[in-house]
Amino acid sequence: MVSLPSMIDLSTRSEQERRRFEELELLREHGVNPYPVTFDKTHDASAVLVSFDDADPAPLADIAVAGRVMTKRKMGKASFWHIQDHSGRIQVYLKKDDLGEFYDVLHLFDIGDIVGIRGFAFRTRTGEISVHAREVVLLAKSVVPIPVAKEEQKDDGSVVKYDAFVDKEQRYRKRYLDLIVNPEIRETFRKRAQIISEMRRYFDERGWLEVETPILQPLYGGATARPFVTHHNALDVELYLRIADELYLKRLIVGGYEGVYEISKNFRNEGMDKTHNPEYTAMEIYVAYKDYIWMMEMTEDLLQSIVVKVFGTTTVTFAGTDLSFAAPFRRARMYDLFDEYTGKNLRGLSREELLAAAVALNVPVDPKASAMKILDEIFSVLVQPHLIQPTFVMDYPVEMSPLAKAHRTETGLVERFELFVMGKEVANAFTELNDPIDQRLRLEEQARIRAGGDDEAMVVDEDFLHAIEVGMPPTAGLGIGIDRLVMLLTNNDSIRDVLFFPQMRPERSSDS
């Protein structure tokens, strides 16, 4: 009979878990430490597969691999396992002749255990490069069963999965299991890391400074969204989790830096769906003495450069559509796009005229909506879906952009562009507003909208205004939604598939 610390309540455990806790003690009785300290691994699984040479197996005659046991096939006095490490899977051959008495202890090893194997590489009769074990070392006992997905290699090379771990909820909640059982998703996260890394390298090479600005802000700004509110005990003040870092980065431009950027976790207290998570990652960059035209050229060069570096080509495929990130991208002014896709000239129309246009175009809008809202609605219904290949949309109405500089020639417009790909917004940029009087007027207008009941409108940040009064050089700013960019480049249509730990509702209700 085995004994376990009383803190482990086996009565709440499944049959398979109880069995594994027992195995833990039985292993100890056999002198096996189920949780040793280190293991001298010499090769990744993939390295063995790549470097094995049938004509000269000698270089792999004494190797050590390590990983998680994923399959076990016992055939009496010989067994085959597959173990999985960060590079992939490799088969292990275990024979009683080589392992002696210890071979009989192997039945206490389970799928899910982490093991180390010392031995030599060889090719089996059926052609699979494998490691013939001289020694098996338990590195970590797994006491709960993991989902078992079987894979079959078809003649055409395709892999069919049986009983795959597919429950989305469980995959998101227990991402560690997802990563073990569906290792192909690791590639998405590797790509995510590479995309961010290339972006950082691109900026660093140009001498722009990566900075960190407050996540806890006494006033939130730089975007229109509802914030998370928290409280600082020592100061006894409300603080907000940032919805954007824009206003702080501009303060740094005022302070004399000529190029600053931040890869920023932002927090917005709004709904969640396929493209929205309460916390998400945005990159914002500000470069002094530049305008939005320059920023457009930088943006297309940046994206082309990232795509080439990470994917080795300028084209990626999303949902069956080839997207070309070869610069230059298409550029179109917003009102020209209205001409093109609605057949109507919407320039300079009053709210009532826009409402009539929306009705004529069969775009459902709230009859009480503002002019900007109506325009935005027509754009998103009739124009946006056509913007498949990377397209810069330029020159937005001033009311939509309280932080963007008035257009140099077109009254009523600002110098702003957004980049659309697959009908989705990927980047947003403007020539930054540095006229302190205009900026104050715009923010006060936002405050009026806010007082009118729109709690997403911006609040007036006097310190920010003071900074602009001190004087900000002409500056171009750009924001890129990192999660959405990653989705686009990795062919994932849910933000939850590009975040390791997407926000989920708590699993257990508190009322029971």
Next chain:
RNA sequence: GAUCUCGUAGCUCAGCUGGCUAGAGCAUUUGACUUUUAAUCAAAGGGUCCUGGGUUCGAGUCCCAGCGAGAUCACCA
């Protein structure tokens, strides 16, 4: 926030218009098998049918409420 769909063994799923002790494959246990690969063969064990009410002689199944998830829609990046 609204609508629809779903929740059964560790995993993937059956379970009809309500009716014997709730099933299958994989996984687990026992046995056979010294180059297998969805290994195979034989046997066994394993369940809070999401939770709580209700209808009924009888509920995994029907009704109500709740919890969680997915999809679609609305808003936002």
